[in-house]
Amino acid sequence: MRASDRAYATLLEDIQRGSLPPGAVVAELEQAERLGISRTPMREAIGRLLADGLVRQQSPRVMVVADFDADDIRELFEARRALEERAARIAAERGERAVFAALAADFAAAHPESCELAADEYYALIARFDAAVDAAVGNRYLTGALRTVRAHLARARGLARDNHARLRASVAEHTLIAEAIAAGDPELAAHATHVHLHRALAAILTSIADPAGSATSIPEGPQ
Amino acid sequence: MRASDRAYATLLEDIQRGSLPPGAVVAELEQAERLGISRTPMREAIGRLLADGLVRQQSPRVMVVADFDADDIRELFEARRALEERAARIAAERGERAVFAALAADFAAAHPESCELAADEYYALIARFDAAVDAAVGNRYLTGALRTVRAHLARARGLARDNHARLRASVAEHTLIAEAIAAGDPELAAHATHVHLHRALAAILTSIADPAGSATSIPEGPQ
DNA sequence: TTTCGCGTTAATGTATACGCTAGTGATGGC
DNA sequence: GCCATCACTAGCGTATACATTAACGCGAAA
The missing domain is CATH 1.10.10.10 (Winged helix-like DNA-binding domain superfamily/Winged helix DNA-binding domain)
Incomplete structure (x- = not known):
C-alpha cells in the first residue's frame, strides 16, 4: 500500500x-x-x-x-435523496433479486439489542447493502457521487450518538427497501428510501438539538 | 496561478x-x-x-x-437525470425568479443560425444557466456532483458534431425549463429537464451511430 | 491607543534526486 | 522451436532541497 x-x-x-x-x-x-x-x-x-x-x-x-453543522447535514441529505432514491429505483429495475432478498432476510434477522456491538454490526450491514446497490446500479457516475456523499455522512455518526430505538427503526426501514428491490418494485423502493432518509435526518437533527440523549426527555445533564 | x-x-x-x-x-x-x-x-x-x-x-x-463510448454516455445521462431533475426542482422551489425570467428571455432571444459562432454562444448561455441553477440550489454536495458530471459531459460535444436543428430544439427546451423555474413550478421544471435530457441523449446517440451528419439522411459520405 | 506598513519567518509550491517495481527483451535450457 | 528465467531499463513513489509567498509581529506615526 x-x-x-x-x-x-x-x-x-x-x-x-x-x-x-x-x-x-x-x-x-x-x-x-x-x-x-x-x-x-x-x-x-x-x-x-x-x-x-x-x-x-x-x-x-x-x-x-470543512464545517459540518445542521445546515450542512440538511444539504447532505438533500443530495442523498437525489442519489439514493434514484439508485434504489434502478436497483429495483435491474438488480439481482436474490441478492436483495438475502439482504432483506439479514436485516429482518438483525436485532440491535446490546449497545456497542449492535451499532458496529448495523453499520457493517448497511455497508453491505450500499455495496449491493452500487453493484446493481452499475453506474460509475452515480456510485462515484454516492461515495463522496457517504464519506461526508460518516461524520454525522459522531454527532448523533447511537440511539437504540432509531437503530431498530432504521433496520426495519432497510428491510422494506431491500424487499422492494427484491420484488422489483421501483416505486416502492424509491419511496421507502425517501421515508428512510426523512426519518434518519429527523433523528440526527433531534440528536444534535438534544445532546442529552433519549434516556431523559429533559435536557438538564452536563455535556 | x-x-x-x-x-x-x-x-x-x-x-x-x-x-x-x-x-x-x-x-x-x-x-x-x-x-x-x-x-x-x-x-x-x-x-x-x-x-x-x-x-x-x-x-x-x-x-x-478513460473510455467514453455510447454505454458511458447512457450512464452519464442516468446520473444527470438524478442530479439535474432534482436541481431544477429545487431551483423552482427557492430560486430567484427574476434571474430565471431573464435567462428564459435570453434563451428565447437566442437564434442559433450561423454555424460556429452560434454553437459557442449557445454553450456560453448554457454555462450561465447552469451557474444560475447552482446558485439557486445552494447545495455544495449537489453542485459538486454536477461539476464532475459536467466535466464528463463536455467530452460528448466532440463526439456529437454540432447539429443546427438539435441546437435550436435544445434552446427551446431550456427556455421552457427556465420559464418553469421562474414561475416557481417544480414539477414542470423537473419534467421539462427530463424531456430535455431524453432528447439530448437521443441526439448524441444518433450522432454517434450516424457520423455522416444530418445534412443527408443517407450515411454514404466519408467521415 | 490604534492603525498602517515593513520585515521576518514559517509553511506552501516547485524542482530534483534516489530507490523500487514492473515491464520488456534476450538468452539459455528443455 | 518454445518457454522460462534473469537482467536491464524506464517510469513511478517518496524524500528532500530550494524558491516563493503569505501570515504574523513589531514598531512608528497619527
Whole structure:
C-alpha cells in the first residue's frame, strides 16, 4: 500500500471520527511528521480530501477541516435523496433479486439489542447493502457521487450518538427497501428510501438539538 | 496561478476536446515536459483527473484517458437525470425568479443560425444557466456532483458534431425549463429537464451511430 | 491607543534526486 | 522451436532541497 493511501485513509478516519474537528488546521508538515512520512504523499492525501470537500482552503495557504453543522447535514441529505432514491429505483429495475432478498432476510434477522456491538454490526450491514446497490446500479457516475456523499455522512455518526430505538427503526426501514428491490418494485423502493432518509435526518437533527440523549426527555445533564 | 492548476486545466481541455483520446497514455514526465513544468505539479493534476474519473489507472504504473463510448454516455445521462431533475426542482422551489425570467428571455432571444459562432454562444448561455441553477440550489454536495458530471459531459460535444436543428430544439427546451423555474413550478421544471435530457441523449446517440451528419439522411459520405 | 506598513519567518509550491517495481527483451535450457 | 528465467531499463513513489509567498509581529506615526 502506498504511503499516500495510508495518509488519506488515516486523515479520512480522523475527520469522520471527529478527532480532527471542523475548523482544525490541516498542515502538511505537521500531519506528515505525525504519520512518519514526507510532505509529498501527505500533500497528495490532503489534495484528495480537498476534492472530496472534507477539507477546504480557508486562505491561500491554510487548509482546515470543512464545517459540518445542521445546515450542512440538511444539504447532505438533500443530495442523498437525489442519489439514493434514484439508485434504489434502478436497483429495483435491474438488480439481482436474490441478492436483495438475502439482504432483506439479514436485516429482518438483525436485532440491535446490546449497545456497542449492535451499532458496529448495523453499520457493517448497511455497508453491505450500499455495496449491493452500487453493484446493481452499475453506474460509475452515480456510485462515484454516492461515495463522496457517504464519506461526508460518516461524520454525522459522531454527532448523533447511537440511539437504540432509531437503530431498530432504521433496520426495519432497510428491510422494506431491500424487499422492494427484491420484488422489483421501483416505486416502492424509491419511496421507502425517501421515508428512510426523512426519518434518519429527523433523528440526527433531534440528536444534535438534544445532546442529552433519549434516556431523559429533559435536557438538564452536563455535556 | 499555480502550475498544477494550469496543468489540470490544460489536460482537462485536452481530454474534453479529444486531443487526448480515450485510451491515450498519460505519463507524468512526458506531460510535464510538454507544459514546461516538473513532475510534482503534473502529478497533482493527474491525481485530480483520476478523482474526476477522466483518467484511470490501466495497470499499477500506467495511467490512461478513460473510455467514453455510447454505454458511458447512457450512464452519464442516468446520473444527470438524478442530479439535474432534482436541481431544477429545487431551483423552482427557492430560486430567484427574476434571474430565471431573464435567462428564459435570453434563451428565447437566442437564434442559433450561423454555424460556429452560434454553437459557442449557445454553450456560453448554457454555462450561465447552469451557474444560475447552482446558485439557486445552494447545495455544495449537489453542485459538486454536477461539476464532475459536467466535466464528463463536455467530452460528448466532440463526439456529437454540432447539429443546427438539435441546437435550436435544445434552446427551446431550456427556455421552457427556465420559464418553469421562474414561475416557481417544480414539477414542470423537473419534467421539462427530463424531456430535455431524453432528447439530448437521443441526439448524441444518433450522432454517434450516424457520423455522416444530418445534412443527408443517407450515411454514404466519408467521415 | 490604534492603525498602517515593513520585515521576518514559517509553511506552501516547485524542482530534483534516489530507490523500487514492473515491464520488456534476450538468452539459455528443455 | 518454445518457454522460462534473469537482467536491464524506464517510469513511478517518496524524500528532500530550494524558491516563493503569505501570515504574523513589531514598531512608528497619527
